Amino acid sequence: MSIDKSWFDQMEQRIPHGEVRTRFAPSPTGYMHVGNLRTALYTWLIARHAGGKFLLRIEDTDQGRLVEGAVEVIYATMRRCGLDWDEGPDVGGPVGPYIQTQRRDLYGKYAQLLIDKGYAYRCFCTGERLEQLHRDDPNAKYDRHCLSLTPEEIQDRLDAGQPYVIRQRIPEGTTTFRDAVYGDITVDNAELDDQILIKSDGLPTYNFANVIDDHLMGITHVVRGAEYLSSAPKYNLLYEAFGWDIPTYVHCSSVMFSDPATGTVRKMSKRHGDPSYEDLVAQGYLSQAVVNYVALLGWAPHGDIAEQEFFTMDELVKAFEIGGISKSPSAFDMDKLNYFNAAYLRNLSPEKFVKEAQPWIRQSVKNEAYDAGAIAALLQARCEKLSDIPEKVNFFDALPDYGADLFTNKKSKTNAEVSLAMLEAAVPALEALPQWSQDAIHGALVGLAETLGVKNATLMWPVRIAAAGKAVTPGGAVEICSILGRDETLRRLRLGMEKLS
Ligand code: GLU
Helix, strand or coil, X not given: CCCCHHHHHHHHHHCCCCCCEEEECCCCCCCCCHHHHHHHHHHHHHHHHCCCEEEECECCCCHHHCCCCHHHHHHHHHHHCCCCCCEECCCECCCCCCEHHHHHHHHHHHHHHHHHHCCEEEECCCHXXXXXXXXXXXXXXXXXXXXXXXXXXXXXXXXXXXXXXXXECCCCCEEEEEECCCEEEEEEHHHCCCCEEECXXXXXXXXXXXXXXXXXXXXXXXXXXXXXXXXXXXXXXXXXXXXXXCCXXXXXXXXXXXXXXXXXXXXXXXXXXXXXXXXXXXXXXXXHHHHHHHHCCCECCXXXXXXXXXXXXXXXXXXXXXXXXXXXXXXXXXXXXXXXXXXXHHHCCHHHHHHHHHHHHHHHCCCCCCCHHHHHHHHHHHCCCHHXXXXXXXXXXXXXXXXHHHHCECCCCXXXXXXXXXXXXXXXXXXXXXXXXXXXXXXXXXXXXXXXXXXXXXXXXXXXXXXXXXXXXXXXXXXXXXXXXXXXXHHHHHHHHHHHC
16 A cells, blocks of 8 residues: 655655745635734745745635635735735646645545554544544543554455544654744643544545645745644644654734624634624725734834834835744734724825725715815825715715704804804805816905904804715815805805705
């Protein structure tokens, strides 16, 4: 049953050496967790900081969890976040294929090699038997029932076509592994289960495939979530069984989320309805704001830039060091993300902002006569996320049914009577304008306030309330009137006068 040694030698010869090589290895679930995005980012940053290679590998051996189109979601997400890969399913590379189901035959050969070396064995136990074991003790490890089968018994079962899995044979003793973030961790091997390496469908488990692939792909730094920490000793035992170098492990602490409904803090998870990267984008967050914020979830810059919050991708590449990764769990804070996003929105060029904002503006401003560019200019400094926009500008298409009490404002020194007088004066002044532009409207209203001997605000407040029908608006009276156009402005101002008389 043994495999020709030269095949293994050939596999070894393909492995690139002498460079930092990292990989992001998502399972195609159809969305990107915030925690996964952070793993992808840190993995990418470690490679780019070192001038090494960043690989994308698709871990799709769990056939029960396959989601149509999920690989495309991964590509699209990585691209939007600026995480480019040097090797991967679509671009190829020297150690492909980069999709685990396409590597299927290879895992079986390595499992056989372990069987030959005595580090693995076939297990023919039925599902029923294993269930019984767990019914008796939910934490029970596999009882090694099949470890004692003789070669003849094994052959008989194989000949009879009995299904089997291949299990790792955990040796006695202790295992120590080193993690760049968590330090040295030692476990008693007695705590480790003879885990399944190859399932009865012939496909590897994650626990086996990650070791084989990381080795054969020449991965130098394995970056992943801390949920894999407890399995690391078993991976080390596999590396040792094969006689392979162990990569540098970089386990990243969990991203915690405070549930707005209950106030409880728990691990951020899509299952609990917490936002994924795609949800955040759909809610109007910019990719680069999310990426910048996520970079700081569990990593901190050092030295001169210890206080810096805003980073371009190039700056992150330069600043990112593994030593800055924290082992304490980090908290995902929506308010902080809003703060980053608002700053990124403000920093966009006006043209870029219009492009981003337009679809959101058009959700509520369907009347094409109202210029989306002009509306966007009012919004850029005034929104935390793009999804705030529709509600902020809905008054353009439909004047809200507002109460006359909005005209009363202490700071602007207005009440119903004053407001009526202001609108009565404003209507003819605006009606007489030869040209309808912001400058012209501004000049007319400021001139009118002077003639009337009132503060600008005393005139602007009622005009803005009548034009928009709400107390808080992006932009002032002049901008809003200018976008509404003369006829609609005058109609609304007259309606305001009716409400006041
Ligand atoms: N496929 C695993 C996941 O999506 C990858 C873990 C790893 O990076 O090793 O969680």
